[in-house]
Amino acid sequence: MTIAKNTATSKENAFSLALWRWHFYAGLLVIPFLLALAGSGLLMLLSKPIDSMLMSDMTQVSPEGTILPASKQLSTVQQQFPQSHVKLYIPPSDATHSAQFSLVSHHGGGHSGGHGAPSTTAYLNPYNGELLGEHDSSTTLYASIKTFHGKLYLGDLGDSLIEIAAGLAILMVLTGIYLALQRHGWRDMLPRTSLMNRTDWRRLHSFIGLIMAIPLLFLLLSGLSWTNIWGGKLTQAWSSVPSTTFVAPEAKETHESMNHEGMEHVPWALEQTPMPQSEMTSDMHGDITLDQVLQIANEQGFDNFRVHLPANANSVWTISATTMAGDITNPNQERTLHLDRHTGAVLADLRFADYPLMGKAMTAGIPLHQGDLGLWNLLLNLIICAFTVSMIVGGLMMWLKRRPKKTPALAPPPAHPSANKAVVVLMLIVALCFPLSAVAIAAIISIDLLLISRVEKLRVIFK
Structure with a gap:
């Protein structure tokens, strides 16, 4: 019985070491991006009142x-x-x-x-x-920082890099939770007042990591929904409001056409939904006026809203009140009303209740992610950004305290080959939820097998 117990413990420790090794590698790749996202997110929060003051x-x-x-x-x-x-x-x-x-x-x-x-x-x-x-x-200051926050000023390449980093960061958070709870109890994670050695930094890193796990996962997942592949091609494709929600003829344009550079007005759940179009008949006598549209908005019970003007002969007037645009903060009140440009007839009335489950989650999460729910939300997001940086510093200090001095070695945690293979398979399976991150992990494994393991200088660095 003792031998069996020791064997099980040994396997568990081997698995933990292998998981720690991949947690370490993910951290090396993710840290620069997390610092960039946390820093730019912090600046975005602070830039809103600055922009308001400047304008x-x-x-x-x-x-x-x-x-x-x-x-x-x-x-x-x-x-x-x-x-x-x-x-x-x-x-x-x-x-x-x-x-x-x-x-x-x-x-x-x-x-x-x-x-x-x-x-x-x-x-x-x-x-x-x-x-x-x-x-x-x-x-604007906010728009410029937001472009960096979403694309690193690198366009689609920056978007893809952030998507890879965010997926790996989610894996890093999940492995970190397991390592903290499996290897150390709560009492052993309470931080000390002094930060003299590696154990002190490990306590701080683990404590902040567990506190930050849920908020960080929320920010990473909600942020991923804006990316091109995971957000646009996978999640948004099956989380958008279907055009069958309204009976008006469909236009070629989608709701995303109502956005333009520097300003996002359209709910995430509607961006890929086709727009309705106005009907053209021989008895048409011009368009309704902006004043008439405002009267309809008042009759329909809109309070804070915006009006999108028709772009062509078949397009529509649109009255919208959304969290994405900052008109409102309560997602349950979100509403997009399309009117025939000639008659003012309601062609589509799209509300929060019409959104699929993921669309509702995004609509509810966007104002929280952006710090738009008031002073408490702004302060909460500032704290999350600050704690994220503190957690990263703690992880870096742990590594510096453990890494041999005067050596180029990265000194990743040791891992038994069999356990390491099991963790690699597990990581790849989980990473399949995030395709670009799965490709990145596969690339890392290939580089390790084909290059690092064959070049002596690289083996010294990564040993």
Whole structure:
């Protein structure tokens, strides 16, 4: 019995060592990206109030008399920007805020900011029609940092690198939970006041890691939903609202066409859903006006919302109130209403209840991920970012304390070949949920077998 027990314990320890080894390798690959994501996420949270302050001269107005009809405001903007098409109207949120009009250039060119820019936002005093200013919505501090946060300024390559890192980070979190709970009890993980040796850093790393596991998994999974492969090709494809939800004819464009550079207006669950289109008949006599659309919005019970203008003869007016755009913070109130551009008839009324399960989860998670639910959410996300950096520092210090001095060796944890193979198979199976991460793991294994194991200098480094 003792021999059997010792054998089982030995196998368990061998498995833990092999898991630790892969936890270590995943950490080496993931740490730069986690630091970049945590740092840029922190800056995004802080940049929102900074952007608001910098643009206050365009967004703030003094109430003076009666607000001009929205159609009159629209006409003023169209006269100021004759080479652009008004794509979006955001009514003033209260009596002290300006009206916003988003425009896209007719020719698709234009310089950064100013007239004709691809994503110009114009701010209008709703009381006297004065143009308060304009800016390219893709060049705000928040938008610039967000581009780095999502793509590292590398386009689709950056998106793929982040997707790989996020998938490996999820595996790292899961293996870290197992290692912490299997090898150490809660009492052995409570951090000490001093950080003198490797054990002290291990306590800190494990303690913060367990506290951060659920929040970090949430941020990683919700963030992955914006990536091209896992988010766009896999998850979003079967989590979008089907076009059978409405009976109007389908357009070629999807709801994603209502987004434009620097601004996201469309719920994640609707981006791949085809748009409805207005009907064309011989008795049509023009379009309904923006004023009529606002009246319909009021009758339909909308409070904070935005209006998407028709882009062509068959497109529609759209009234939307979404968490993605920041109109609202309660996902249950999310709603997208499409109107026939000629008659004002309701063609589709898409609500939170119509979203598939994953679509509902994303809609509920987006404002939490972005820190949009108020001061408590902002502070919570700031703490998560700070704790993530602390956890990374703890892991690095553990490695530096364990790594032999004056040697190029990375000194990964030792692992028995048989146990290591079992963990590799397990990691690959789990990683299949994240295809790009699975490809990365397969590439690491191939490099190890074909290169590192055959080159003496590399064996010294990775031994």
